[in-house]
Amino acid sequence: xxxxxxxxxxxxxxxxxxxxxxxxxxxxxxxxxxxxxxxxxxxxxxxxxxxxxxxxxxxxxxxxxxxxxxxxxxxxxxxxxxxxxxxxxxxxxxxxxxxxxxxxxxxxxxxxxxxxxxxxxxxxxxxxxx
Numbered sequence: 001x002x003x004x005x006x007x008x009x010x011x012x013x014x015x016x017x018x019x020x021x022x023x024x025x026x027x028x029x030x031x032x033x034x035x036x037x038x039x040x041x042x043x044x045x046x047x048x049x050x051x052x053x054x055x056x057x058x059x060x061x062x063x064x065x066x067x068x069x070x071x072x073x074x075x076x077x078x079x080x081x082x083x084x085x086x087x088x089x090x091x092x093x094x095x096x097x098x099x100x101x102x103x104x105x106x107x108x109x110x111x112x113x114x115x116x117x118x119x120x121x122x123x124x125x126x127x128x129x130x
Contacts, residue, residue: 004124006054007117013056014110017044020059022103025096032091035072035079039065039090065090 024040031037040062047058067090075084 004117004121006052008114009049009052009054009056011110011114011117013058015107015114017042017057017059018103018107018110022100022107024062025100025103028091029093029096029100032089032093032096034089035077036069036087037089037091038069039092039096041065 021042024042028039041064042062043060045058045060046055048054049056069087069090071085072088073084074080074086077086079086
């Protein structure tokens with residue numbers, strides 16, 4: 001039975017990690033036109049949960065994209081320097097849409113694994129009741 005609980009915990013941690021990733025992707029998309037905005041990313045890693053002794057999926061700290069921001073020529077913009085340039089956004093919408101799809105599909109896969117584990121636990125409990 002403890003293996004079933006470990007499966008629940010692993011699937012739930014995977015869903016939590018993908019939800020956090022999707023939240024950052026949403027922030028990136030919302031700020032795609034914000035001058036000077038740097039894309040946010042999170043990394044995944046395996047982490048030991050000391051309370052249960054089980055491995056789980058965890059996200060690392062939020063990281064900002066280190067690439068140089070694109071320079072945009074717009075002399076009428078309030079942030080433009082004396083040459084008429086300002087820093088654009090570091091968000092590429094195609095990458096963000098692809099990341100959103102991947103996070104959504106990974107979340108669904110973890111949800112299916114969680115549901116399969118729930119069905120197996122229910123079947124086990126039904127057998128034990130007989």
